[in-house]
Amino acid sequence: MNRIVLASASPRRKELLEQIGLTFQVCCSTCEEKSQGSEPSSVVCELSRQKADDVWQKEWEDREGLLVIGADTVVSFRGKILGKPKDEKEACEMLSALSGNVHEVYTGVTFCYLKEGRKMSHTFYEKTEVVFYPMDKEEIEGYVATKDSMDKAGAYGIQGRCAAFIKEVRGDYNNVVGLPIGRLYQEMKECFGK
Amino acid sequence: MNRIVLASASPRRKELLEQIGLTFQVCCSTCEEKSQGSEPSSVVCELSRQKADDVWQKEWEDREGLLVIGADTVVSFRGKILGKPKDEKEACEMLSALSGNVHEVYTGVTFCYLKEGRKMSHTFYEKTEVVFYPMDKEEIEGYVATKDSMDKAGAYGIQGRCAAFIKEVRGDYNNVVGLPIGRLYQEMKECFGK
Numbered sequence: 001m002n003r004i005v006l007a008s009a010s011p012r013r014k015e016l017l018e019q020i021g022l023t024f025q026v027c028c029s030t031c032e033e034k035s036q037g038s039e040p041s042s043v044v045c046e047l048s049r050q051k052a053d054d055v056w057q058k059e060w061e062d063r064e065g066l067l068v069i070g071a072d073t074v075v076s077f078r079g080k081i082l083g084k085p086k087d088e089k090e091a092c093e094m095l096s097a098l099s100g101n102v103h104e105v106y107t108g109v110t111f112c113y114l115k116e117g118r119k120m121s122h123t124f125y126e127k128t129e130v131v132f133y134p135m136d137k138e139e140i141e142g143y144v145a146t147k148d149s150m151d152k153a154g155a156y157g158i159q160g161r162c163a164a165f166i167k168e169v170r171g172d173y174n175n176v177v178g179l180p181i182g183r184l185y186q187e188m189k190e191c192f193g194k
Numbered sequence: 195m196n197r198i199v200l201a202s203a204s205p206r207r208k209e210l211l212e213q214i215g216l217t218f219q220v221c222c223s224t225c226e227e228k229s230q231g232s233e234p235s236s237v238v239c240e241l242s243r244q245k246a247d248d249v250w251q252k253e254w255e256d257r258e259g260l261l262v263i264g265a266d267t268v269v270s271f272r273g274k275i276l277g278k279p280k281d282e283k284e285a286c287e288m289l290s291a292l293s294g295n296v297h298e299v300y301t302g303v304t305f306c307y308l309k310e311g312r313k314m315s316h317t318f319y320e321k322t323e324v325v326f327y328p329m330d331k332e333e334i335e336g337y338v339a340t341k342d343s344m345d346k347a348g349a350y351g352i353q354g355r356c357a358a359f360i361k362e363v364r365g366d367y368n369n370v371v372g373l374p375i376g377r378l379y380q381e382m383k384e385c386f387g388k
Contacts, residue, residue: 020358133380138388163368164214164379173367174357185358186327194332 001113001192002065007055008178012159013071016179029054029070040076044108045123047072052110056119063119067192068112073178075154077103082154091149092140098154099165100134105154105176109184111191124187126180128171130158135165195307195386196259201249206353207265210373223248223264234270238302239317241266246304250313257313261386262306267372269348271297276348285343286334289350293359294328297348299370303378305385318381320374322365324352329359 004024006017017024031054035043052070059066075082077097085091108125135143143162149155156162158169158176172180198218200211211218225248229237246264253260269276271291279285302319329337337356343349350356352363352370368375 016357019353020355133376158367159213161214163210163375166366166368166376168365169363169367171362172360173352173363174360181357182327182360 001067003062004067004069005055005059007051007068007070010071010178012178016174016177016181017069020181020185024069027055027058027068033072038081040074040081040104040106041108041125041127043081044072044074044106044125045110046108048108048110048125049121049123052112052121056112063114066113067188069184070110070112071107071179073105073107073153073175075103075105077101077154084151084153085149085155088144088149091144091155094155095135095140095143095149098132098156099140100132102129102131103154104129107175107178107180109180109187111187113191122187122191124183126172126175126183128169128173128175128180130166130176131168131170133165133167139165195261197256198261198263199249199253201245201262201264204265204372206372210368210371210375211263214375214379218263221249221252221262227266232275234268234275234298234300235302235319235321237275238266238268238300238319239304240302242302242304242319243315243317246306246315250306257308260307261382263378264304264306265301265373267299267301267347267369269297269299271295271348278345278347279343279349282338282343285338285349288348289329289334289337289343292326292348292350293334294326296323296325298323299348301369301372301374303374303381305381307385316381316385318377320366320369320377322363322367322369322374324360324370325362325364327359327361333359 006026007029009028029051033047035046037043048070052068056068105128111122148157148160174181200220201223203222223245227241229240231237242264246262250262299322305316342351342354366374
């Protein structure tokens with residue numbers, strides 16, 4: 001691959017790709033993301049595919065050696081998908097639910113590339129369990145007041161101040177940040193060599 | 195507590211304390227750290243205590259409301275403690291051992307503070323398991339060539355380029371970075387309130 005395009009506006013995903021030394025451009029998808037599914041793993045796979053496909057369409061002029069990477073992350077608690085909170089009240093409700101409990105974070109990733117002139121699409125997902133310490137009302141409100149909740153699925157960012165309330169991670173930590181960078185590298189190696 | 199002193203020169207520990215919003219100073223211990231033990235959990239507890247005690251001695255002028263935090267991290271693989279590699283050859287050997295396997299990271303933390311005029315010392319440790327994907331010779335040498343290995347126990351930094359080779363974490367991720375920030379916050383709350 002001689003050109004990599006990340007189909008995501010997330011600064012955290014950009015940082016993770018930079019962290020493992022990849023050179024890439026960013027091109028955000030503008031499609032309306034819609035999933036038919038309700039299973040978190042299917043939803044993130046479908047949405048990552050939609051994002052990658054949308055950017056693949058935009059990059060029609062030069063697809064030789066192009067790899068487009070799409071990704072989508074959701075938080076799931078007791079079978080219910082938690083998206084980004086619409087206001088501080090909802091952020092507090094989400095954190096009250098996660099407090100003292102274990103939940104799952106799913107990230108789906110799609111690669112789009114050409115192989116012998118044909119478009120290939122390769123999708124996978126990673127699941128990570130996250131265990132929260134109990135948070136009391138004051139701690140939840142204090143955290144939400146930092147505004148760190150507002151642009152994040154499940155109303156928290158594991159890499160910020162919320163680290164004080166994370167007891168345990170089981171799986172790829174970076175998957176919770178937004179991109180399973182270990183698995184992504186391994187899948188790239190499998191598809192394209194080193 | 196009205197003054198917190200981190201007894202560690204590690205920029206990573208400093209970042210983690212800053213991440214949860216604590217205000218503190220840094221004062222490095224200068225004692226020669228020596229452990230009698232061979233059990234990783236005993237070693238990190240003992241060394242964190244030595245570091246905290248050393249800085250506690252230095253801060254003899256004003257101990258009222260003072261909290262000194264000492265910490266020590268080791269990597270353990272099949273019962274053997276891996277320290278910082280002495281050269282690139284040893285870094286490659288360590289990574290060859292960790293490749294495709296699970297190992298443990300231990301961090302010990304000690305708090306020193308006054309309670310009713312008496313010095314109190316509180317020590318705890320966290321253990322995190324880390325699973326590596328298999329790394330081939332080229333990957334190991336490529337990573338060691340980045341120099342990221344040289345100042346780190348076990349010859350890797352989980353927060354750098356090595357993220358490409360981390361399959362799974364089981365426990366506190368930040369414990370592997372050098373400070374179990376979730377547990378530390380909980381222990382502080384327990385000892386001193388919020």
